[in-house]
Amino acid sequence: MARRVVVRGARTFLAHAPGLVRYGSKPARDLARHEDLWPALAARLRPFAAAAAYPPHRVFLGALHPDDLARIPRPWFGVERAPAGAPDDARGPHGYLVPEEALYGLMKADDEFDLLWLTESFAAQARARLSLHPLAEPADVERVGQGKPERAIAARLGEPGALPLFLRDGRLVGCMQRAHEEDPSLAADVLLENLATKTTAGMALRTLVADGLAEPATVEYVLNAGEEAVGDRYQRGGGNLGKAVAERAGCLDASGADVKAFCCGPVAALVVAGALVAAGVFDRVAVVAGASLAKLGMKYHGHLATGHPVIEDVLAGIAALVTRDDGRSPVLRLDAVGRHPVAAAGSQQAILEALAVKPLEGLGLRLGDVDKFATELHNPEATEPAGSGDVPRLNYRMLAALAAGRKEIARDEIEAWVAARGMPGFAPTQGHIASAVPFLAHAVDGLVARRLRRVMLLAKGSLFLGRMTQMSDGLSLLLEANEG
Protein backbone atom coordinates (compact mmCIF):
# COMPACT_ATOMS: atom_id res chain seq x y z
CA MET A 1 0.00 0.00 0.00
CA ALA A 2 1.25 3.48 -0.86
CA ARG A 3 2.64 5.46 2.03
CA ARG A 4 0.93 8.62 3.27
CA VAL A 5 2.69 11.78 2.23
CA VAL A 6 2.80 15.20 3.90
CA VAL A 7 3.95 18.69 3.06
CA ARG A 8 6.36 19.45 5.90
CA GLY A 9 6.52 23.14 5.18
CA ALA A 10 6.82 25.85 2.56
CA ARG A 11 8.77 29.08 2.34
CA THR A 12 8.86 32.08 0.04
CA PHE A 13 11.43 34.62 -1.09
CA LEU A 14 11.17 38.05 -2.67
CA ALA A 15 13.90 40.22 -4.14
CA HIS A 16 13.16 43.84 -4.91
CA ALA A 17 14.53 44.38 -8.41
CA PRO A 18 13.62 47.85 -9.70
CA GLY A 19 16.93 48.15 -11.54
CA LEU A 20 16.12 44.99 -13.50
CA VAL A 21 12.64 46.13 -14.56
CA ARG A 22 14.19 47.44 -17.77
CA TYR A 23 15.03 43.82 -18.67
CA GLY A 24 11.49 42.57 -18.28
CA SER A 25 10.28 41.44 -21.71
CA LYS A 26 7.73 44.22 -22.20
CA PRO A 27 9.85 47.15 -20.95
CA ALA A 28 12.90 45.83 -22.85
CA ARG A 29 10.97 45.65 -26.12
CA ASP A 30 9.44 49.09 -25.65
CA LEU A 31 12.74 50.67 -24.59
CA ALA A 32 14.46 49.23 -27.64
CA ARG A 33 12.00 51.20 -29.75
CA HIS A 34 11.66 54.31 -27.57
CA GLU A 35 14.64 54.97 -25.36
CA ASP A 36 13.04 58.23 -24.20
CA LEU A 37 10.43 56.14 -22.37
CA TRP A 38 12.90 55.41 -19.58
CA PRO A 39 12.58 58.59 -17.43
CA ALA A 40 8.80 58.17 -17.08
CA LEU A 41 9.22 54.50 -16.16
CA ALA A 42 12.14 55.14 -13.81
CA ALA A 43 10.17 57.81 -11.98
CA ARG A 44 7.58 55.20 -10.99
CA LEU A 45 10.00 52.60 -9.64
CA ARG A 46 9.39 52.14 -5.93
CA PRO A 47 12.02 52.52 -3.23
CA PHE A 48 12.75 49.42 -1.16
CA ALA A 49 10.80 50.67 1.88
CA ALA A 50 7.63 50.97 -0.22
CA ALA A 51 8.09 47.46 -1.61
CA ALA A 52 8.64 46.15 1.94
CA ALA A 53 5.53 47.90 3.23
CA TYR A 54 3.36 46.83 0.29
CA PRO A 55 0.58 44.69 1.79
CA PRO A 56 0.50 42.04 -1.01
CA HIS A 57 4.23 41.44 -0.50
CA ARG A 58 3.69 41.11 3.24
CA VAL A 59 1.02 38.47 2.57
CA PHE A 60 3.39 36.63 0.24
CA LEU A 61 5.95 36.57 3.06
CA GLY A 62 3.43 35.55 5.71
CA ALA A 63 3.44 38.80 7.71
CA LEU A 64 -0.25 39.20 6.85
CA HIS A 65 -2.87 36.54 6.08
CA PRO A 66 -4.73 36.85 2.78
CA ASP A 67 -7.91 37.42 4.79
CA ASP A 68 -6.21 40.47 6.37
CA LEU A 69 -5.54 41.86 2.92
CA ALA A 70 -9.25 41.72 2.10
CA ARG A 71 -9.77 44.26 4.89
CA ILE A 72 -7.10 46.72 3.71
CA PRO A 73 -8.61 49.37 1.44
CA ARG A 74 -7.19 49.85 -2.04
CA PRO A 75 -4.96 51.21 -3.36
CA TRP A 76 -2.59 48.97 -1.49
CA PHE A 77 0.39 50.82 -2.94
CA GLY A 78 -0.76 53.78 -0.85
CA VAL A 79 0.75 51.93 2.14
CA GLU A 80 4.34 53.16 1.91
CA ARG A 81 5.59 52.53 5.40
CA ALA A 82 6.03 49.23 7.15
CA PRO A 83 4.66 49.02 10.68
CA ALA A 84 7.01 50.31 13.36
CA GLY A 85 9.73 47.84 14.25
CA ALA A 86 9.77 46.10 10.88
CA PRO A 87 13.39 45.38 9.98
CA ASP A 88 15.08 46.71 6.88
CA ASP A 89 15.42 43.24 5.38
CA ALA A 90 11.71 42.66 5.60
CA ARG A 91 11.23 39.19 7.08
CA GLY A 92 7.81 37.64 7.29
CA PRO A 93 7.10 34.32 8.97
CA HIS A 94 7.39 32.62 5.55
CA GLY A 95 10.34 34.41 4.02
CA TYR A 96 12.55 37.38 3.28
CA LEU A 97 12.41 40.34 0.98
CA VAL A 98 15.89 41.56 0.06
CA PRO A 99 16.90 44.85 -1.57
CA GLU A 100 18.45 44.93 -5.01
CA GLU A 101 21.97 45.42 -3.66
CA ALA A 102 21.67 42.07 -1.87
CA LEU A 103 20.04 40.46 -4.91
CA TYR A 104 22.98 41.34 -7.16
CA GLY A 105 25.33 40.05 -4.48
CA LEU A 106 23.43 36.77 -4.22
CA MET A 107 23.33 36.39 -8.00
CA LYS A 108 27.09 36.94 -8.13
CA ALA A 109 27.52 34.31 -5.42
CA ASP A 110 25.45 31.93 -7.55
CA ASP A 111 27.37 32.71 -10.75
CA GLU A 112 29.53 29.63 -11.41
CA PHE A 113 31.02 30.87 -14.69
CA ASP A 114 32.07 34.44 -13.78
CA LEU A 115 29.64 35.93 -16.27
CA LEU A 116 28.19 38.54 -13.94
CA TRP A 117 30.76 41.25 -13.24
CA LEU A 118 30.26 43.82 -10.51
CA THR A 119 32.25 47.03 -10.23
CA GLU A 120 34.80 47.10 -7.41
CA SER A 121 32.92 49.79 -5.53
CA PHE A 122 29.60 48.02 -5.83
CA ALA A 123 31.06 44.61 -4.97
CA ALA A 124 32.20 46.11 -1.67
CA GLN A 125 28.71 47.49 -1.09
CA ALA A 126 27.07 44.17 -2.03
CA ARG A 127 29.39 42.26 0.33
CA ALA A 128 28.55 44.66 3.16
CA ARG A 129 24.85 44.40 2.42
CA LEU A 130 24.97 40.61 2.21
CA SER A 131 27.00 40.17 5.38
CA LEU A 132 24.06 41.70 7.29
CA HIS A 133 21.64 39.14 5.93
CA PRO A 134 20.78 36.22 8.21
CA LEU A 135 20.67 33.73 5.33
CA ALA A 136 24.00 34.70 3.79
CA GLU A 137 26.93 32.51 4.81
CA PRO A 138 30.45 33.93 4.97
CA ALA A 139 31.13 31.80 1.87
CA ASP A 140 28.43 33.71 -0.02
CA VAL A 141 30.01 37.02 0.89
CA GLU A 142 33.38 35.68 -0.24
CA ARG A 143 31.92 34.49 -3.55
CA VAL A 144 30.82 38.03 -4.36
CA GLY A 145 34.53 38.72 -4.76
CA GLN A 146 36.37 42.00 -5.13
CA GLY A 147 34.66 43.08 -8.34
CA LYS A 148 36.28 44.34 -11.54
CA PRO A 149 37.75 47.73 -12.38
CA GLU A 150 35.17 50.04 -13.87
CA ARG A 151 37.24 50.38 -17.04
CA ALA A 152 37.16 46.61 -17.55
CA ILE A 153 33.38 46.65 -17.29
CA ALA A 154 33.18 49.65 -19.61
CA ALA A 155 35.33 47.73 -22.10
CA ARG A 156 33.00 44.72 -21.95
CA LEU A 157 29.99 46.95 -22.44
CA GLY A 158 31.69 48.45 -25.47
CA GLU A 159 31.68 45.01 -27.12
CA PRO A 160 28.56 43.25 -28.35
CA GLY A 161 26.69 40.83 -26.13
CA ALA A 162 26.98 42.36 -22.64
CA LEU A 163 24.13 43.94 -20.69
CA PRO A 164 24.74 46.82 -18.26
CA LEU A 165 23.31 46.28 -14.77
CA PHE A 166 21.86 49.23 -12.88
CA LEU A 167 20.32 50.06 -9.54
CA ARG A 168 16.96 51.79 -9.29
CA ASP A 169 18.68 55.17 -9.15
CA GLY A 170 20.40 54.54 -12.48
CA ARG A 171 23.85 53.82 -11.05
CA LEU A 172 25.86 51.35 -13.15
CA VAL A 173 26.96 48.47 -10.91
CA GLY A 174 28.20 45.86 -13.37
CA CYS A 175 27.38 43.82 -16.42
CA MET A 176 26.05 40.43 -17.46
CA GLN A 177 27.98 38.75 -20.26
CA ARG A 178 27.05 36.19 -22.82
CA ALA A 179 28.71 32.78 -22.54
CA HIS A 180 29.07 32.16 -26.27
CA GLU A 181 29.35 34.40 -29.29
CA GLU A 182 26.95 32.49 -31.52
CA ASP A 183 24.55 30.82 -29.11
CA PRO A 184 21.27 32.64 -28.52
CA SER A 185 20.51 30.23 -25.65
CA LEU A 186 23.60 31.55 -23.84
CA ALA A 187 23.01 35.23 -24.57
CA ALA A 188 23.38 37.68 -21.70
CA ASP A 189 19.65 38.33 -21.29
CA VAL A 190 18.87 34.59 -21.19
CA LEU A 191 21.62 33.90 -18.66
CA LEU A 192 20.55 36.87 -16.51
CA GLU A 193 17.02 35.46 -16.46
CA ASN A 194 18.21 31.96 -15.56
CA LEU A 195 20.58 33.21 -12.87
CA ALA A 196 17.78 35.26 -11.26
CA THR A 197 15.62 32.13 -11.25
CA LYS A 198 18.37 30.05 -9.68
CA THR A 199 19.02 32.62 -6.96
CA THR A 200 15.38 33.17 -5.98
CA ALA A 201 14.54 29.45 -5.98
CA GLY A 202 17.70 28.76 -4.02
CA MET A 203 16.98 31.41 -1.42
CA ALA A 204 13.47 30.05 -0.85
CA LEU A 205 14.98 26.59 -0.27
CA ARG A 206 17.64 28.03 2.02
CA THR A 207 14.90 29.73 4.05
CA LEU A 208 13.17 26.37 4.41
CA VAL A 209 16.46 24.95 5.71
CA ALA A 210 17.19 27.91 8.01
CA ASP A 211 13.71 27.59 9.54
CA GLY A 212 14.31 23.95 10.41
CA LEU A 213 11.76 22.62 7.93
CA ALA A 214 14.32 20.79 5.82
CA GLU A 215 17.62 19.18 6.77
CA PRO A 216 19.80 19.67 3.68
CA ALA A 217 21.78 16.47 4.16
CA THR A 218 18.59 14.39 4.10
CA VAL A 219 16.93 15.89 1.01
CA GLU A 220 17.22 13.30 -1.74
CA TYR A 221 15.70 15.04 -4.74
CA VAL A 222 14.96 18.63 -5.74
CA LEU A 223 12.24 19.19 -8.33
CA ASN A 224 12.36 22.61 -9.97
CA ALA A 225 9.05 23.81 -11.37
CA GLY A 226 9.83 27.19 -12.89
CA GLU A 227 9.27 28.31 -16.45
CA GLU A 228 12.85 29.30 -17.29
CA ALA A 229 14.78 27.57 -20.09
CA VAL A 230 18.27 26.55 -18.97
CA GLY A 231 20.33 25.05 -21.75
CA ASP A 232 22.46 25.77 -24.81
CA ARG A 233 21.76 25.82 -28.53
CA TYR A 234 21.65 22.04 -28.82
CA GLN A 235 19.33 21.61 -25.85
CA ARG A 236 17.45 24.82 -25.30
CA GLY A 237 15.50 24.32 -22.10
CA GLY A 238 17.59 21.23 -21.25
CA GLY A 239 16.91 22.08 -17.65
CA ASN A 240 17.71 20.53 -14.30
CA LEU A 241 17.95 23.80 -12.49
CA GLY A 242 16.70 21.58 -9.65
CA LYS A 243 20.16 20.14 -9.13
CA ALA A 244 21.83 23.57 -9.47
CA VAL A 245 19.57 24.83 -6.68
CA ALA A 246 20.27 21.73 -4.57
CA GLU A 247 24.00 22.42 -4.86
CA ARG A 248 23.73 26.01 -3.64
CA ALA A 249 21.34 25.07 -0.82
CA GLY A 250 23.81 22.51 0.52
CA CYS A 251 21.67 19.48 -0.33
CA LEU A 252 24.79 17.46 -1.05
CA ASP A 253 23.08 14.07 -1.12
CA ALA A 254 20.39 15.24 -3.52
CA SER A 255 19.98 15.13 -7.25
CA GLY A 256 17.15 16.74 -9.09
CA ALA A 257 15.09 17.33 -12.20
CA ASP A 258 12.68 19.89 -13.59
CA VAL A 259 8.92 19.54 -13.98
CA LYS A 260 7.55 21.80 -16.71
CA ALA A 261 3.87 22.57 -17.12
CA PHE A 262 3.57 26.32 -17.65
CA CYS A 263 1.80 27.83 -14.63
CA CYS A 264 0.77 24.37 -13.38
CA GLY A 265 4.45 23.49 -12.87
CA PRO A 266 4.62 23.87 -9.09
CA VAL A 267 1.41 21.94 -8.44
CA ALA A 268 2.53 19.26 -10.91
CA ALA A 269 5.88 19.06 -9.11
CA LEU A 270 4.14 18.66 -5.75
CA VAL A 271 2.13 15.77 -7.19
CA VAL A 272 5.27 14.14 -8.63
CA ALA A 273 7.13 14.72 -5.37
CA GLY A 274 4.25 13.15 -3.47
CA ALA A 275 4.21 10.15 -5.79
CA LEU A 276 7.98 9.63 -5.43
CA VAL A 277 7.67 9.62 -1.65
CA ALA A 278 4.50 7.50 -1.62
CA ALA A 279 6.15 4.91 -3.83
CA GLY A 280 9.19 4.78 -1.57
CA VAL A 281 11.61 6.01 -4.23
CA PHE A 282 12.71 8.86 -1.96
CA ASP A 283 11.77 9.92 1.55
CA ARG A 284 12.29 13.67 1.19
CA VAL A 285 11.74 15.64 -2.00
CA ALA A 286 12.00 19.41 -2.20
CA VAL A 287 9.95 21.36 -4.73
CA VAL A 288 11.33 24.74 -5.78
CA ALA A 289 10.34 27.43 -8.25
CA GLY A 290 12.22 30.61 -8.98
CA ALA A 291 11.46 33.98 -10.46
CA SER A 292 10.39 34.98 -13.91
CA LEU A 293 12.55 38.00 -14.76
CA ALA A 294 10.82 38.36 -18.12
CA LYS A 295 7.62 39.34 -16.31
CA LEU A 296 9.11 42.34 -14.49
CA GLY A 297 7.20 45.43 -15.55
CA MET A 298 4.94 43.30 -17.75
CA LYS A 299 1.95 45.61 -17.29
CA TYR A 300 3.89 48.81 -16.59
CA HIS A 301 2.05 50.68 -19.30
CA GLY A 302 -1.24 50.35 -17.47
CA HIS A 303 0.45 51.34 -14.23
CA LEU A 304 1.90 54.53 -15.71
CA ALA A 305 -1.42 55.40 -17.32
CA THR A 306 -3.33 55.08 -14.04
CA GLY A 307 -0.94 56.68 -11.56
CA HIS A 308 0.28 53.39 -10.08
CA PRO A 309 3.91 52.75 -9.27
CA VAL A 310 5.43 49.95 -11.36
CA ILE A 311 3.87 47.13 -9.33
CA GLU A 312 5.82 44.30 -10.98
CA ASP A 313 9.19 45.15 -9.42
CA VAL A 314 9.92 41.99 -7.42
CA LEU A 315 11.34 38.58 -8.27
CA ALA A 316 9.82 35.70 -6.32
CA GLY A 317 10.75 32.17 -5.29
CA ILE A 318 8.99 29.34 -3.50
CA ALA A 319 10.16 26.11 -1.88
CA ALA A 320 8.38 23.24 -0.13
CA LEU A 321 9.40 19.90 1.33
CA VAL A 322 7.38 16.75 0.73
CA THR A 323 8.07 13.83 3.09
CA ARG A 324 6.65 10.62 4.55
CA ASP A 325 3.88 11.04 7.08
CA ASP A 326 5.16 12.64 10.27
CA GLY A 327 1.79 12.45 12.03
CA ARG A 328 1.56 16.24 12.15
CA SER A 329 2.02 17.99 8.80
CA PRO A 330 -0.80 18.37 6.26
CA VAL A 331 -1.51 15.26 4.19
CA LEU A 332 -1.15 15.49 0.43
CA ARG A 333 -4.15 13.49 -0.84
CA LEU A 334 -2.69 11.65 -3.80
CA ASP A 335 -6.03 9.87 -4.22
CA ALA A 336 -7.69 13.18 -5.07
CA VAL A 337 -5.49 14.79 -7.70
CA GLY A 338 -7.66 16.66 -10.19
CA ARG A 339 -6.50 16.79 -13.77
CA HIS A 340 -7.86 18.34 -16.95
CA PRO A 341 -7.77 15.51 -19.48
CA VAL A 342 -7.18 16.00 -23.19
CA ALA A 343 -10.74 14.94 -24.00
CA ALA A 344 -12.31 17.49 -21.65
CA ALA A 345 -13.68 20.72 -23.06
CA GLY A 346 -11.54 23.81 -22.68
CA SER A 347 -14.19 26.12 -21.21
CA GLN A 348 -13.58 27.55 -17.75
CA GLN A 349 -16.55 25.56 -16.55
CA ALA A 350 -15.19 22.28 -17.83
CA ILE A 351 -11.77 23.01 -16.35
CA LEU A 352 -13.20 23.83 -12.92
CA GLU A 353 -15.41 20.74 -12.93
CA ALA A 354 -12.44 18.54 -13.78
CA LEU A 355 -10.15 20.18 -11.24
CA ALA A 356 -12.46 20.93 -8.33
CA VAL A 357 -15.65 18.88 -8.49
CA LYS A 358 -14.45 15.53 -9.80
CA PRO A 359 -11.64 14.82 -7.31
CA LEU A 360 -13.87 15.83 -4.41
CA GLU A 361 -16.70 13.62 -5.65
CA GLY A 362 -14.28 10.72 -5.69
CA LEU A 363 -13.86 11.19 -1.94
CA GLY A 364 -17.57 11.72 -1.35
CA LEU A 365 -16.99 15.42 -0.67
CA ARG A 366 -18.56 18.61 -1.92
CA LEU A 367 -17.03 21.99 -2.80
CA GLY A 368 -18.23 23.25 0.57
CA ASP A 369 -16.06 20.68 2.34
CA VAL A 370 -12.98 22.64 1.27
CA ASP A 371 -12.20 25.55 3.60
CA LYS A 372 -9.93 27.48 1.23
CA PHE A 373 -9.32 27.25 -2.48
CA ALA A 374 -6.03 28.64 -3.79
CA THR A 375 -6.32 29.43 -7.49
CA GLU A 376 -4.34 31.83 -9.64
CA LEU A 377 -3.49 34.44 -7.04
CA HIS A 378 -2.35 37.36 -9.17
CA ASN A 379 -2.38 40.68 -7.38
CA PRO A 380 -5.29 42.61 -8.95
CA GLU A 381 -3.43 45.86 -8.46
CA ALA A 382 -0.95 44.58 -11.06
CA THR A 383 -3.50 43.27 -13.55
CA GLU A 384 -6.48 45.63 -13.39
CA PRO A 385 -4.77 48.76 -14.76
CA ALA A 386 -3.82 46.74 -17.85
CA GLY A 387 -7.37 45.58 -18.44
CA SER A 388 -6.86 42.00 -17.29
CA GLY A 389 -9.37 42.29 -14.47
CA ASP A 390 -9.25 40.68 -11.03
CA VAL A 391 -8.23 37.15 -12.00
CA PRO A 392 -8.64 35.40 -8.61
CA ARG A 393 -11.97 37.09 -7.91
CA LEU A 394 -13.37 35.89 -11.22
CA ASN A 395 -12.09 32.37 -10.50
CA TYR A 396 -13.72 32.36 -7.07
CA ARG A 397 -17.01 33.68 -8.40
CA MET A 398 -17.03 30.91 -10.98
CA LEU A 399 -16.30 28.29 -8.32
CA ALA A 400 -19.13 29.72 -6.23
CA ALA A 401 -21.45 29.70 -9.23
CA LEU A 402 -20.50 26.06 -9.72
CA ALA A 403 -21.46 25.40 -6.09
CA ALA A 404 -24.74 27.23 -6.68
CA GLY A 405 -25.39 25.25 -9.85
CA ARG A 406 -24.89 22.07 -7.82
CA LYS A 407 -27.37 23.32 -5.22
CA GLU A 408 -24.72 23.48 -2.50
CA ILE A 409 -25.55 27.13 -1.91
CA ALA A 410 -28.22 29.61 -3.00
CA ARG A 411 -27.46 32.22 -5.68
CA ASP A 412 -27.51 35.02 -3.14
CA GLU A 413 -24.84 33.26 -1.09
CA ILE A 414 -22.20 33.52 -3.82
CA GLU A 415 -20.51 36.64 -2.40
CA ALA A 416 -20.31 35.18 1.10
CA TRP A 417 -18.93 31.90 -0.30
CA VAL A 418 -16.25 33.82 -2.22
CA ALA A 419 -15.29 35.80 0.89
CA ALA A 420 -15.06 32.68 3.06
CA ARG A 421 -13.41 30.17 0.73
CA GLY A 422 -11.50 32.49 -1.58
CA MET A 423 -8.96 35.21 -0.96
CA PRO A 424 -7.76 38.39 -2.62
CA GLY A 425 -4.90 38.01 -5.07
CA PHE A 426 -1.55 38.93 -3.56
CA ALA A 427 1.09 37.22 -5.66
CA PRO A 428 3.51 38.95 -8.02
CA THR A 429 2.48 38.22 -11.62
CA GLN A 430 5.36 35.80 -12.03
CA GLY A 431 3.52 33.09 -13.96
CA HIS A 432 3.92 29.77 -12.19
CA ILE A 433 4.71 31.58 -8.93
CA ALA A 434 1.24 33.13 -8.81
CA SER A 435 -0.51 29.83 -9.43
CA ALA A 436 -1.97 28.50 -6.16
CA VAL A 437 1.38 27.88 -4.42
CA PRO A 438 1.75 31.33 -2.81
CA PHE A 439 -0.91 30.14 -0.36
CA LEU A 440 0.93 26.89 0.41
CA ALA A 441 2.83 28.20 3.46
CA HIS A 442 -0.37 29.80 4.80
CA ALA A 443 -2.19 26.52 4.14
CA VAL A 444 0.36 24.51 6.11
CA ASP A 445 0.06 26.97 9.04
CA GLY A 446 -3.74 26.81 9.02
CA LEU A 447 -3.94 23.03 8.62
CA VAL A 448 -1.38 22.35 11.36
CA ALA A 449 -3.20 24.75 13.72
CA ARG A 450 -6.52 23.12 12.73
CA ARG A 451 -7.97 26.46 11.69
CA LEU A 452 -8.46 24.73 8.34
CA ARG A 453 -9.43 21.15 7.56
CA ARG A 454 -9.00 21.07 3.83
CA VAL A 455 -7.29 23.29 1.26
CA MET A 456 -7.35 22.80 -2.49
CA LEU A 457 -4.56 24.11 -4.70
CA LEU A 458 -5.88 24.65 -8.18
CA ALA A 459 -3.58 25.63 -11.05
CA LYS A 460 -4.23 26.38 -14.69
CA GLY A 461 -1.71 26.57 -17.50
CA SER A 462 -1.81 28.28 -20.90
CA LEU A 463 -0.13 25.59 -22.98
CA PHE A 464 -1.17 27.25 -26.23
CA LEU A 465 1.39 30.03 -25.63
CA GLY A 466 4.12 27.61 -26.76
CA ARG A 467 2.29 26.92 -30.05
CA MET A 468 2.51 23.13 -29.77
CA THR A 469 -1.15 22.65 -28.93
CA GLN A 470 -4.29 24.74 -28.74
CA MET A 471 -5.05 23.31 -25.31
CA SER A 472 -5.04 24.69 -21.81
CA ASP A 473 -4.25 22.55 -18.82
CA GLY A 474 -5.01 22.35 -15.17
CA LEU A 475 -4.09 20.35 -12.10
CA SER A 476 -5.35 20.38 -8.54
CA LEU A 477 -4.38 18.80 -5.28
CA LEU A 478 -6.01 18.53 -1.91
CA LEU A 479 -4.28 19.08 1.41
CA GLU A 480 -5.87 17.83 4.60
CA ALA A 481 -5.17 18.37 8.28
CA ASN A 482 -3.26 15.37 9.62
CA GLU A 483 -5.47 13.35 11.92
CA GLY A 484 -2.43 11.37 13.11
Added chain:
Amino acid sequence: MVLLGTPNPESSRLVALTLTEGDPTWAGPLAGVRLELPVFHITEESIKAQVPPEVYEAQVGLAEAVLDTRAIRETLEDVRARAGAGAKEETA
Protein backbone atom coordinates in the same frame (compact mmCIF):
# COMPACT_ATOMS: atom_id res chain seq x y z
CA MET B 1 -16.64 41.19 -36.76
CA VAL B 2 -14.87 40.48 -33.48
CA LEU B 3 -16.37 38.54 -30.59
CA LEU B 4 -15.02 39.23 -27.10
CA GLY B 5 -14.85 37.07 -23.99
CA THR B 6 -13.38 39.82 -21.82
CA PRO B 7 -13.98 39.63 -18.05
CA ASN B 8 -15.13 43.17 -17.20
CA PRO B 9 -16.27 46.51 -18.67
CA GLU B 10 -12.79 48.05 -18.46
CA SER B 11 -11.05 45.33 -20.45
CA SER B 12 -13.99 45.20 -22.87
CA ARG B 13 -13.60 48.94 -23.52
CA LEU B 14 -9.84 48.66 -23.97
CA VAL B 15 -10.08 45.86 -26.52
CA ALA B 16 -13.11 47.28 -28.28
CA LEU B 17 -11.51 50.71 -28.68
CA THR B 18 -8.33 49.06 -29.98
CA LEU B 19 -10.39 47.30 -32.64
CA THR B 20 -12.34 50.40 -33.62
CA GLU B 21 -10.47 53.67 -33.02
CA GLY B 22 -7.02 52.23 -32.35
CA ASP B 23 -5.19 51.27 -29.15
CA PRO B 24 -6.19 53.90 -26.56
CA THR B 25 -3.06 53.23 -24.50
CA TRP B 26 -0.79 53.86 -27.52
CA ALA B 27 1.19 50.84 -26.36
CA GLY B 28 0.95 48.41 -29.25
CA PRO B 29 1.08 48.24 -33.04
CA LEU B 30 -2.59 49.22 -33.34
CA ALA B 31 -2.00 52.66 -31.80
CA GLY B 32 -3.53 55.22 -34.14
CA VAL B 33 -4.88 52.52 -36.46
CA ARG B 34 -8.63 52.82 -37.09
CA LEU B 35 -9.84 49.31 -37.89
CA GLU B 36 -13.52 50.18 -37.20
CA LEU B 37 -14.43 46.54 -36.76
CA PRO B 38 -17.82 45.72 -35.24
CA VAL B 39 -17.18 44.40 -31.73
CA PHE B 40 -19.59 42.33 -29.63
CA HIS B 41 -19.34 40.36 -26.39
CA ILE B 42 -20.31 36.71 -26.23
CA THR B 43 -22.86 37.49 -23.50
CA GLU B 44 -24.81 40.05 -25.56
CA GLU B 45 -28.33 38.82 -26.37
CA SER B 46 -27.94 39.23 -30.14
CA ILE B 47 -24.94 36.89 -30.06
CA LYS B 48 -26.23 34.49 -27.44
CA ALA B 49 -29.40 33.90 -29.49
CA GLN B 50 -27.30 32.51 -32.33
CA VAL B 51 -25.65 29.80 -30.21
CA PRO B 52 -27.41 26.48 -29.47
CA PRO B 53 -28.51 26.80 -25.81
CA GLU B 54 -26.80 23.59 -24.65
CA VAL B 55 -23.48 24.65 -26.23
CA TYR B 56 -23.81 28.12 -24.73
CA GLU B 57 -24.54 26.72 -21.29
CA ALA B 58 -21.58 24.34 -21.41
CA GLN B 59 -19.07 26.89 -22.74
CA VAL B 60 -20.19 30.24 -21.36
CA GLY B 61 -22.93 29.61 -18.79
CA LEU B 62 -20.75 29.70 -15.70
CA ALA B 63 -18.84 32.78 -16.78
CA GLU B 64 -22.02 34.58 -17.75
CA ALA B 65 -23.42 33.89 -14.30
CA VAL B 66 -20.63 35.81 -12.60
CA LEU B 67 -19.80 38.58 -15.09
CA ASP B 68 -21.34 42.04 -15.00
CA THR B 69 -22.96 41.43 -18.37
CA ARG B 70 -25.09 44.57 -18.26
CA ALA B 71 -22.13 46.88 -17.74
CA ILE B 72 -20.17 45.03 -20.44
CA ARG B 73 -23.08 45.38 -22.87
CA GLU B 74 -23.48 49.10 -22.12
CA THR B 75 -19.74 49.63 -22.58
CA LEU B 76 -19.74 47.96 -25.99
CA GLU B 77 -22.89 49.80 -27.07
CA ASP B 78 -21.09 53.02 -26.18
CA VAL B 79 -17.96 52.06 -28.14
CA ARG B 80 -20.03 51.00 -31.16
CA ALA B 81 -21.96 54.27 -31.04
CA ARG B 82 -18.69 56.23 -30.91
CA ALA B 83 -17.27 54.22 -33.79
CA GLY B 84 -20.45 54.72 -35.79
CA ALA B 85 -20.30 58.48 -35.19
CA GLY B 86 -16.64 58.54 -36.18
CA ALA B 87 -17.34 56.65 -39.37
CA LYS B 88 -20.10 59.10 -40.27
CA GLU B 89 -17.82 62.08 -39.66
CA GLU B 90 -15.22 60.66 -41.97
CA THR B 91 -17.65 60.00 -44.78
CA ALA B 92 -19.40 63.37 -44.37
